[in-house]
Amino acid sequence: MAYDKFNIINSSAIPLNMDNVDTDQIIPARYLKAIERKGFGDNLFRDWRYDSNNEMIKDFSFNNKNYSGKILVAGKNFGCGSSREHAVWAIYDYGFRAVVSSFFADIFKNNCLNIGVLPVQISESFLSELFNEIEKDNDSLFEINLPNQSISIMSNGQSESFNISNYKKENMINGFDDIDYLVDRKEDIITFANKISR
């Protein structure tokens, strides 16, 4: 049992309408010096939230009090660059349970699934709908239904389905992780290692 179970969430969302957001922006390298997984949320998007004098940058969406929620809606190729899992820890620690985009970088997506943040990949057009909806009504609610693999705009009922492997879906619903799975199969792994004996 490794992380919270994920079933259905119903929440408003924070928009980040920008492409190619890399993990250096999500959490700059100078905040990676911890030896425990604690407090990373404080430095989520640090250099976009605060200027060099530590003043809040007003027009960044995270600093707009009208936006809140457990869902981050972001532009395409989200999470590219460094493999730092700290990026996902920061997103989780800040309070997000799901990230929605039209395209995710591979390592980032794996990292999300490994700690229980759901990456929801949708079409470009539906992503635009989401951004429009949030702009129209900051409090607009969205439902992410993992068992049904769907995301819906509650105000108008528009909905789209998303992909996730059965294995990862079961893991997320039950709060299991890959380590649990591998530890249970250690004997097979040792047998394999002996067979190839590299």
Next chain:
Amino acid sequence: MGKTLFDKVWDSHVINKIDNGPDILFIDRHFIHEVTSPVAFVGLKSRNLKVLFPNKTFATADHNTPTINQHLPIKDVLSAQQVKTLEKNCAKHGIDFWGLGHKMNGIVHVIGPENGITQPGLTIVCGDSHTSTHGAFGAIAFGIGTSEVEMVLSCQSIMQQKPKKMRITIDGKLNSCVTPKDVAIYIISKLSSSGATGYFVEYSGDVFKSMTMEGRMTVCNLSIEMGARGGMIAPDKKTFEYLNGKEFSPKDEKWDSAIESWRNLKSDPNSVFDKEISFNANEIEPMITYGTNPGMAIPISKEIPYFNDSGSKSSFSKSLEYMNFKEGEVMLGRKIDYVFLGSCTNGRIEDFRSFASLIKGKRKAENIDAWLVPGSLKVLKSIKDEGILEILINSGFKLREPGCSACLAMNDDKIPAGKYAVSTTNRNFEGRQGPGARTILASPLVAAASAITGKITDPREII
């Protein structure tokens, strides 16, 4: 149907397949460093797990270590604590730790190959996206997150969906002053920073065949910058020569049998890729980046392009605004402030040879702060042994000690806000080299030419 190089290596490491899920992949070699490993060890402790095969994991300190006065204690409290934690974790679990001052110390992707730990046909992972570097030897090598580091420590395997396969072929002969870095940046500029996401890339063709191992490492290193998990090149005579006699390379009869099996590591003629792309070598010029991701790159003599509907206009504008560049501007001749030579991309001996060849007999420009950081202590030793240090000093340059340094600016090596750095590294992201720093990615030759003139300079004008 034949198998690709990637299939051969991947399939021979699958312990088990899960229906509609990932493969369980056995990992031959695992590198760890101070930044992405501590939480994995915390995880082991909380689950009461041991390291399954300590001799398959190798540890170095590189990401946040200082590059001057390495013989003194690390001043930064948090960095010191992270390195100390790694040392303790390694001692507790019986893992080799090559800390500062150890003769094997250096950047994780430099020391793996130079000590023969990286070998053809292996699966290699590390909590660092530039693990793709090791693919230059015909290994499957890719970056992982910390949860996966914990999996490899505890179970020597990870669960991965098999990626799709892409082959990038470049035939012909490269033009003068066009280096492996330029080839890689050229490819990324054509494919974009997400053009290979979901794929594992094999590089083939004359250009990669004739490249040195160091050059192949530079190319494979940058695979992640177009979104690919990794890149690989079929091993050949050059690969075998490079590895022969290295500390961890197979010896005697084991060497002979290793070579025999490594010879099969190439894509069969009838194998099929999900995507095939090819370019001509003679189209490639020395390259340079103008924006805030490595795909925003142009031939050094060209103008910054106008926005062209690929991607979002606001991201493009934000990027140019950050760099204080304008559409249609020429990059050549722009004054710069810093030159950085180093990193897992271009911190190997060949990169220092290349830099030295251009600056020899010339003087560093007054306005330039130059940071030259070798990839490892072994690279540093070669720089001294080959007389390169003397050339550097005579031209007004200084050499620092090994580490990742200003590539990600976790240590004190930070480019100040607003300053321009021509950098041989891998990422020009906002703030990557320090808050507000403006990074221009280029080859060691472009870096050298620019260090001499103090401006963005085409090396072909200097040679």
